Amino acid sequence: MLPIEDVIRLGFIGISQGSAYALIALGFVLIYKATEVVNFAHGDFMMFGGFVVLTFSEGFGLGFWPGLVVACLAMGLAGFLVDSLIMRRIIGQSQASIFILTVAFGFILRSAAGMIWGWSPQSLDTPFDGETMVAGITLGNERIAIVGITIVLCIALYSFFARTRMGVAMQASSQNQLAAYYMGIPVRRLISLVWAIAAILATIAGAMMAPVTQLDTSIGFIGIKALAGAIVGGFGSIPGTILGCLLIGIIEPFSDYFFPAIKGVSAYIVLLVVLFVRPDGLIVQTYQKKA
Amino acid sequence: MTSPLLELRNVETYYGPIMAIRGVSLTVNEGEIVAVLGANGAGKTTLLKTACGALDCRKGQVIFAGKEIQCRDPDWVARQGISHVPEGREVFPFLSVSENLMMGAYTRNDHEQISADLETVFEYFPILKNIRGRMAAYLSGGQQQMLAIGRGFMARPKLLLLDEPSLGLSPTLVSEIFEIVIRLNREQNISILLVEQNANVALQVSARGYVMEVGGMVMDDDSATLLESDDIKEFYLGKKDEGARGLRRWKKKKTWR
Numbered sequence: 001m002l003p004i005e006d007v008i009r010l011g012f013i014g015i016s017q018g019s020a021y022a023l024i025a026l027g028f029v030l031i032y033k034a035t036e037v038v039n040f041a042h043g044d045f046m047m048f049g050g051f052v053v054l055t056f057s058e059g060f061g062l063g064f065w066p067g068l069v070v071a072c073l074a075m076g077l078a079g080f081l082v083d084s085l086i087m088r089r090i091i092g093q094s095q096a097s098i099f100i101l102t103v104a105f106g107f108i109l110r111s112a113a114g115m116i117w118g119w120s121p122q123s124l125d126t127p128f129d130g131e132t133m134v135a136g137i138t139l140g141n142e143r144i145a146i147v148g149i150t151i152v153l154c155i156a157l158y159s160f161f162a163r164t165r166m167g168v169a170m171q172a173s174s175q176n177q178l179a180a181y182y183m184g185i186p187v188r189r190l191i192s193l194v195w196a197i198a199a200i201l202a203t204i205a206g207a208m209m210a211p212v213t214q215l216d217t218s219i220g221f222i223g224i225k226a227l228a229g230a231i232v233g234g235f236g237s238i239p240g241t242i243l244g245c246l247l248i249g250i251i252e253p254f255s256d257y258f259f260p261a262i263k264g265v266s267a268y269i270v271l272l273v274v275l276f277v278r279p280d281g282l283i284v285q286t287y288q289k290k291a
Numbered sequence: 292m293t294s295p296l297l298e299l300r301n302v303e304t305y306y307g308p309i310m311a312i313r314g315v316s317l318t319v320n321e322g323e324i325v326a327v328l329g330a331n332g333a334g335k336t337t338l339l340k341t342a343c344g345a346l347d348c349r350k351g352q353v354i355f356a357g358k359e360i361q362c363r364d365p366d367w368v369a370r371q372g373i374s375h376v377p378e379g380r381e382v383f384p385f386l387s388v389s390e391n392l393m394m395g396a397y398t399r400n401d402h403e404q405i406s407a408d409l410e411t412v413f414e415y416f417p418i419l420k421n422i423r424g425r426m427a428a429y430l431s432g433g434q435q436q437m438l439a440i441g442r443g444f445m446a447r448p449k450l451l452l453l454d455e456p457s458l459g460l461s462p463t464l465v466s467e468i469f470e471i472v473i474r475l476n477r478e479q480n481i482s483i484l485l486v487e488q489n490a491n492v493a494l495q496v497s498a499r500g501y502v503m504e505v506g507g508m509v510m511d512d513d514s515a516t517l518l519e520s521d522d523i524k525e526f527y528l529g530k531k532d533e534g535a536r537g538l539r540r541w542k543k544k545k546t547w548r
Contacts, residue, residue, distance in 0.1 A: 165393070179381040184370045
């Protein structure tokens with residue numbers, strides 16, 4: 001058996017990993033809810049966003065926080081443009097075309113990142129170096145920061161979608177797009193803004209993951225695990241997504257510890273099991289959306 | 292004579308290669324309730340969707356308040372002052388009743404007037420006030436219809452497009468809802484273009500009526516005249532015209548054929 005300190009430490013690593021997955025998965029789910037598109041390039045948005053933060057905060061010498069803010073604005077604008085210039089033209093085509101477009105977009109982002117920032121891993125200086133002792137257990141500051149930022153962003157997003165007029169209008173557009181048009185809601189602009197929000201979340205996730213994984217053109221594949229977490233939780237349900245990602249994040253370090261032979265596979269095993277037992281995910285949206 | 296509030300001129304709308312409405316013209320004057328009757332598939336809903344911009348017409352013009360509005364986006368048209376209450380209510384299922392109503396006022400910024408209008412909706416449909424916090428998906432059909440009409444009113448439109456408000460409702464509810472439709476017209480000075488299968492009710496509340504069949508207009512007249520016309524009586528109201536011997540005139544044809 002593991003000593004209790006190790007259990008807590010592994011559990012905390014899991015929670016922080018799960019929080020990072022949740023940040024990425026929220027982007028998947030928001031875009032899916034708004035447009036019924038699964039953006040397979042979303043993990044690469046995260047990777048690219050991380051590099052953009054690196055450029056602004058170190059390349060231009062802005063420092064971490066200002067660099068993060070500027071990078072978020074830039075990536076938000078990029079997300080807005082990706083929707084309004086590219087994705088909007090393909091809506092209504094077959095799911096296969098949309099799938100291939102988003103996958104191809106991921107390839108483009110990876111290649112572009114490799115050409116701009118090189119193919120070798122780089123490190124991003126964050127203010128989260130060092131460790132903190134909590135009740136006799138040392139925890140990495142970067143891990144604590146991920147959890148904290150995720151909680152803050154979840155609260156911010158919840159207030160935005162539940163309390164502000166624009167947020168409620170985004171919900172309305174996702175629930176019944178035609179009726180939203182009839183109400184005079186500028187549905188297209190709101191959808192592009194959802195893409196912008198998703199890109200900003202991905203950028204923050206990229207910056208927060210950088211101290212853990214290093215910045216590398218291939219870290220976008222974390223997005224696939226986030227997607228698995230979203231599906232486990234019930235794609236389309238935001239609380240479910242967060243829950244699913246936390247679940248996958250927590251199971252991962254333990255299974256890697258106990259079964260090192262199948263390192264990194266546990267997320268997909270959880271996904272398979274959940275899909276067998278509860279095909280709609282853990283938290284099911286009770287009311288089917290109209291076609 | 293002043294120009295009409297809404298005018299459709301020779302509008303043709305297609306679903307792909309299929310012509311759904313063929314050269315339809317129609318006017319709605321300020322302050323009027325105008326009814327469009329017709330059987331399933333006659334093109335009534337298509338007509339409304341063309342008027343509000345959800346469908347683009349291939350030919351013809353849609354003129355609203357002196358401005359050509361055909362082939363514009365429906366959200367733009369809505370901001371011009373046309374509010375569409377679509378067939379089958381189409382409320383936002385996961386939003387509460389009051390959130391649904393507030394979405395109707397999305398384009399407005401006059402907060403005090405919006406709150407006043409919200410109270411007006413609750414006065415017209417008192418039941419909505421009691422369930423204002425409930426999710427729209429859990430409302431009954433009649434409540435959803437009230438919500439849809441209330442949401443349409445919250446936009447404070449000049450023209451309300453009502454698509455089959457009687458669909459699937461009990462006769463009591465139908466008369467209740469049409470009472471409100473008349474009050475919206477008289478008290479709030481909203482012109483209404485009403486599409487209905489329930490010809491009797493529609494002709495009673497409206498000033499003028501149009502009859503559509505297979506995508507074209509076949510009759511238009513004052514509603515009172517239409518109510519008395521033999522064709523309407525027979526084909527839309529189901530009143531059989533019985534001859535002296537009590538036999539149905541089985542050879543009778545519609546006059547427009």
